[in-house]
Ligand SMILES: C[C@](O)(CO)[C@H](O)COP(=O)(O)OP(=O)(O)OC[C@H]1O[C@@H](n2ccc(N)nc2=O)[C@H](O)[C@@H]1O
């Protein structure tokens with residue numbers, strides 16, 4: 109890497125789906141849903157170095173896809189194509205902390221962070237709406253990370269209403285299985301006719317613990333626990349301490365706590381070999397906070 113080329117290090121955060129309802133299936137096969145995305149102050153670390161050699165080098169260990177299929181590579185490619193600047197290049201190196209196929213949006217968050225980081229380093233000057241639309245082309249979960257606010261989502265996950273969620277610490281457990289999002293969405297046993305929450309139910313867009321207790325739940329949960337018993341086992345274990353739910357299509361399960369200490373004390377009790385982490389919920393994405401700091405320093 110060239111030490112004099114502009115560089116930037118950003119965190120690509122995880123998300124949790126605090127509730128998730130599937131309302132129906134569209135003609136294009138995608139599903140209409142409603143979900144609350146809670147961003148977390150925990151994620152992968154992406155280091156970007158901008159070049160002008162037209163090459164995108166990606167060092168991303170522990171991800172089971174070919175480099176050209178990696179969402180980071182695809183995001184960089186899409187951005188420079190959109191801007192018609194194929195002479196731009198980048199060296200990107202990733203430290204993964206988020207498990208793939210966990211329902212915590214690792215790949216989607218990596219894609220969004222790449223759009224945000226390279227838009228800045230390459231001086232593309234695309235606005236957030238344009239970046240969110242590019243993100244949507246890469247995956248339904250990408251726009252929320254581009255916009256960088258915890259949100260109530262509708263449509264396929266791209267119609268976002270920012271919300272303020274009661275500050276909590278989350279304990280996330282990752283059972284040792286990998287769930288395919290596409291396979292679950294196409295399973296005939298999936299519940300696809302849940303009643304929609306009205307926007308009026310969002311009240312003042314402040315989601316307190318009462319709201320979460322009333323609306324929490326995930327339509328994927330029964331099917332995932334049937335297909336992957338270890339998910340149900342992890343959730344049942346966590347449920348001894350607090351209300352516990354599946355996030356996205358799993359495999360991760362989570363519970364919210366009032367304090368970091370409370371979350372850690374439960375985490376310390378987990379059976380040997382169980383993986384997971386404790387993280388603070390953050391309504392403004394850590395990526396956006398880092399970018400603002402970076403912009404202020406130059
Ligand atoms: C389950 C969630 O994680 C909730 O946040 C998302 O809805 C999934 O978002 P994602 O992983 O970004 O999904 P994508 O990569 O866009 O799509 C993966 C596959 O899931 C299915 N899919 C996804 C989102 C959606 N609203 N309806 C769908 O039917 C499609 O078959 C698609 O081929």
Ligand SMILES: Nc1ncnc2c1ncn2[C@@H]1O[C@H](COP(=O)(O)OP(=O)(O)OP(=O)(O)O)[C@@H](O)[C@H]1O
Nearest residue numbers: 178179208209210211212213214215216218249356
């Ligand atoms: N940079 C990346 N990081 C992780 N996974 C990636 C990446 N690029 C492509 N993928 C592929 O995307 C798949 C899903 O990854 P991701 O981590 O987003 O799953 P997830 O946590 O279930 O997300 P979601 O909740 O958005 O469905 C992985 O199994 C992997 O094959």
